[in-house]
Amino acid sequence: MVLIGILVLFVVLITLQRVVYSRFWSRNLSVDLVFSARTGIEGGTIKMTEVITSRKLLPLPWLTVKFQVSRHLVFLDKKHATITDNYYREDLFSLGMYQRISRTLEILLQKRGYYTIKSIDLVSSDLLLTRKLVDHASSHSVITVCPRLIPREELEVPYSQVMGQVLAKTALLPDPFEFRGIRDYQGFDTLRSINWLATARTGALKVNVHEYTASREVYILLNVEPDGAFYEEELIEEGIRIAASLCEYLVHDDVSCGLISNARDVITGESIDMAAGQSIQHIHQVQEQLGRLDLSRKPAVFAQLIEGRFVSAGEEPVLLMISLNCSEEVCQAWDSSLSYGSQGLWILPRYADRQDRVPETEHPYFCWEVKRHVH
Incomplete structure (x- = not known):
């Protein structure tokens, strides 16, 4: 009888703990994935902290936290990870009563883009490991990876041409605040x-x-349309880096810089039209906007976007166009934009080992040679 009683008690205890864990294991349990900064730079690193908090008496002998992110965010600690089209990570924790655990992971930001972690899977069990328990937690973790900047000395030729055009307007535009006679x-x-x-x-x-003073205003026109049927993302990404770099250096040289692009914003879905600015905050806004460009969406028609955009009775900015596309429509829209009095330079990202067509335009252009990335 005593043995039967012990067996009954054992079964009752097993059943009771299973019921208790099934009902309460995920209550007052929170998991947060926190990036150390809102933005990062392509090729740089950033930290992400996993914070698991249990605010209850019930201990969890083991808890697995699962989440997935883009494979372009490379965790330097590759333990418990699977990489396919995405990066799948599993981390194991053990939580006592009213305990908080944090773990910091270092991430290599391999590619420009806007990355989110939208959901987290939680897997645990009861004390005796007799039942698998599964739940989900929402996540609002977001990071924008801004384009890598090209060293200034590498951009010396096109940058000097742009600055030359900015300074050439010195004798054309009177400064109302500087009286001469x-x-x-x-x-x-x-x-x-x-x-x-x-x-x-x-x-x-x-x-x-x-x-007299220079206009000191440059608009960067970024076209993400391919030149022909083949979509060459590597060249377009290089064009985005050129745009980010030139904006950074122009503003540091006291030149106001604006940005227009037919690429779509990953959040709003709209094309880009940023007014010229000259502050450090403006640089950050431009860099973040370039990080949010979604090349998977169909861009707006570039020729239509810039046609008539700079018809103004005021001061004409210097225009800096970055475009692979050399179609007749783009050439006509470019020539038309410069016909209203603006000066300009067209930068064409091109593979160094390939001869591509050049634009049919009477205005200056510069071929930016790109070395192929070996995968």
Whole structure:
């Protein structure tokens, strides 16, 4: 009878703990995956911390945390990982009562892009390992990987051409804040420039003369359309790096820089039109926007996007177009954009070992040679 009683008690205890764990194992249990920064740079590293918190008396002898991310986020600790189209990771923990555990992992940011971890799978069991318990946790972990910057010395030729065009406008645009003197009125002068006090004193029309300044405004026009039927992502990614690098260096040289692109934003789905700016914050905004470009979506038609965009009675910016596509439509839209008075340079990313067509345009262009990436 005693043996039967012990067996009955044992069965009751097993059943009870199974019921308790089935109902309460995931209650007051939280898992957070936290990146050390909101953005990173292609080719750099960043840290991600797994934080598991149990706010209850019930211990968990083992808890497996499973999640998946893009394979372009490479965890340097490759334990418990499977890599296919995505990166699948499993980490094992053991939690006592009211315990918090954190583990920090280092990640190599292999490719530009916008990456999310949307869900986490949790797997555990009861004390006696008689039942497998599964639950899911939501995640809002996001990181934007911005394009890698090309060293300034490598961009010296196209950058010098762009800066030359910016500075060449010095003698064309008066600076209203820098007064140089007074002279006689001429037929091309505006009424706004007349100095009425000097006119009244001399009895002849006099106008103010100002010092001259450069427009110091550049718009980067980034086209992600391929040149022909073959989609060459490596060249387009290089074009994005060129855009990021030139914006960085121009702003540091006190030149306002804007960005227009037919690529789609991964969040909004819209093409890109960022006004010119000249602050450190503006650089960060441009870099992050370039990181969020989604090349898997069909881009807007580039020729339509820039056609008539710079028709203005004000100061014309210097235009810097980065485009693989040399189609007739793009060439016509480019020539039309420059016909309104803007200066410009077309940069064409090209493989160094291949001869591709060049644009049929009367305006300057520069072929940026790209070495093929060996996989």
